[in-house]
Amino acid sequence: MDSYFSIIFTEVYKILFLLVPVLVSVAMIVWLDRRVWAFVQKRRGPNVVGPFGLFQSLADALKYIFKEIIIPASSNKLVFVLAPVVTMTLALISWAVIPFGENFVVADINVGILYLFAVSSLGVYGIIMGGWASNSKYPFLGAIRSAAQMVSYEVSIGVIIINVLLCVGSLNLSDIVMAQQNLWFVIPLFPMFVIFFISALAETNRPPFDLPEAEAELVAGYQTEYSGMMYAMFWLGEYANILLMCAMGAVLFLGGWLSPIDIFPFNAIPGPFWLIFKILFLFILFALVKATVPRYRYDQLMKLGWKIFLPFSLFYVVLTSSFLLYFDLLPGK
């Protein structure tokens, strides 16, 4: 019985050690997003609270905590309350399998990439639940749009993951990183990296694919009826998902915790920092896209997902597998 408690204690310690930095960095990343966005548009952005406005997110969080939570009378109350909880939980549990270094991961499971994919495909439920339970037209329309969009782009993300897995021969995320020791997958699979990046934008409902929110036509989509901390939880979940997608891109294509060149000043920096640099790099790309690209029309979005990305990534699966087979490079022999 004693060993059970010690196991539980160490696991809880590990989880807290992961979750607290993730939550703090989600708050910081919101600030970074707004700053980059403002920088592109020649504004200043949040720069008042704290040094460089760093504590702006904390101030916002405090404001949300003290705001009243309004639950619409005709809503389905239980589902309405559950929806932000589901979004937030799903955004946080996926971090369990992200490897920050060799043997520096909470759960080193065999099917890590499938777990990530499964959890991100569950993410659509928070949005559908929120939109349906609000019992109002705009949230419902936003939820339906978002569900269709996320399901569509998941398909192409799945096919892109198959491309990477063909080169690795394992579903374990640490193995995926270790397979990139000589060559990051971004070089041989560069078109797949681009498609993954765009699909990640669509999957996390970021501009130019933020039709579920579409503040000009649907007010704010599925989160119209939410207020106070419940709205903040949707928001935090969204940004945690964006960070997660960046981490996924870093692990799958940019060599995870590995340093770009294996010589002294670079490989002296510990692995977790490299992963964080790569996540930040991808996130700044996300923010720049948000600042520069106009919103897609809905039929164009669907056309892009089903008629361009899916056939192209399927074609690339054939290309990758034939290349590996012809040059006898298939892993796991």
Add this chain to the structure above:
Amino acid sequence: MIAHSVFFYIFSLIAIVSAVMVTVSKNTVHSVFFLILDFISISCLFIMIGAEFLGMIMLIVYVGAVAVLFLFVVMMLNVAEQKGQWFSSRWDGGTHIPVGLLVSLIIFFELIIVIGGWKYKPDLLNSLSLKISTEVTNTKSIGNVLYTDYILLFQISGMILLVAMIGAIVLTYRERAGVKRQSYVKQISRERSEGVDLVEAEKNKGVKIDA
């Protein structure tokens, strides 16, 4: 092993209760939510017996895709209005209840046959031609079975699904007249000379554009 059995009972309890709630709950959308909960707890059970690949595929395919479509359909149809007709207290002959009873009886007998087979032939697992090895990961062994041993059957089932998909598309496709489609090629290859058209208009007469 205590923790293992505690988790097993928790997950199976959730699975059974939510399976009952799928049929019992009055709100159809709630039924689908309970169905999703059922899928999730069953995939947890799969993971607990070491079939982590099956558990994850269950989550991705059923919860991530199939149940979303269920939810779509259920939310779109206004089932609440029809419920009065289906489960009215007086039986007006042609309801769904006799058919439902028949189907559930058939499923019940099938279950009895399956569980009875287990009972009368306890060494069923050993008599299988497939060798279950604990050495290789189950992702690899499933891949071996599907893509090496039974590749032809797998291909045939894929063909059947493809034909079914094409059939569904052909059956539901209808060409609508008067729909304007966007053509990127046409838009991009448009020159300024074609875009701007100077028309000498006569007085008190209309000009016909869009020729």
